[in-house]
Amino acid sequence: MEHQIRCTVNGVERMLQVSSEETLLKMLTRTLGFTGAREVCGMGACGACTVLVDGVPVSSCTYLAPFVNGSTIVTIEGLAHEGTLHPLQEAFRTFGASQCGYCTPGMILSAKALLDANPKPTEADVKRALAGNLCRCTGYHRIIEAVLSVARGEVHV
Ligand code: FES
Numbered sequence: 194m195e196h197q198i199r200c201t202v203n204g205v206e207r208m209l210q211v212s213s214e215e216t217l218l219k220m221l222t223r224t225l226g227f228t229g230a231r232e233v234c235g236m237g238a239c240g241a242c243t244v245l246v247d248g249v250p251v252s253s254c255t256y257l258a259p260f261v262n263g264s265t266i267v268t269i270e271g272l273a274h275e276g277t278l279h280p281l282q283e284a285f286r287t288f289g290a291s292q293c294g295y296c297t298p299g300m301i302l303s304a305k306a307l308l309d310a311n312p313k314p315t316e317a318d319v320k321r322a323l324a325g326n327l328c329r330c331t332g333y334h335r336i337i338e339a340v341l342s343v344a345r346g347e348v349h350v
């Protein structure tokens with residue numbers, strides 16, 4: 194079954210035709226060309242495909258596209274502004290919190306959702322917020338430090 198949906202993606206309103214079984218990941222990557230969300234496990238277990246739907250991190254590989262009707266979606270491509278990286282992107286770069294980069298878009302978007310809701314998280318808060326985002330390269334320490342550096346105001350959100 195086909196559905197006509199309206200949603201806002203990275204600040205631009207879209208009218209799209211999606212099928213009942215189409216995932217949000219497919220809609221974003223194949224239809225709209227936002228390839229920052231990565232498909233790794235394809236089953237909601239790794240967080241590499243995380244995007245924000247109405248400010249909430251979701252695994253876009255298991256989230257059905259018809260459900261974003263009326264929603265606002267942010268992908269990693271929506272964070273930089275006029276050529277300036279978002280502070281979390283800047284902090285990840287500064288702290289070397291990205292190696293292969295597969296987990297990075299999802300990590301940053303989960304961290305953004307955390308800081309939007311709780312600008313002064315503890316280390317435990319950061320670990321909890323990123324628990325659904327797996328990284329096989331960095332050992333997590335640099336990622337957590339990058340997020341905390343933004344929260345401490347060393348890099349401003
Ligand atoms: S690719 Fe979606 S959670 Fe792993």
Ligand code: FES
Nearest residue numbers: 292293328329330
């Ligand atoms: S930087 Fe490679 S999986 Fe996280």
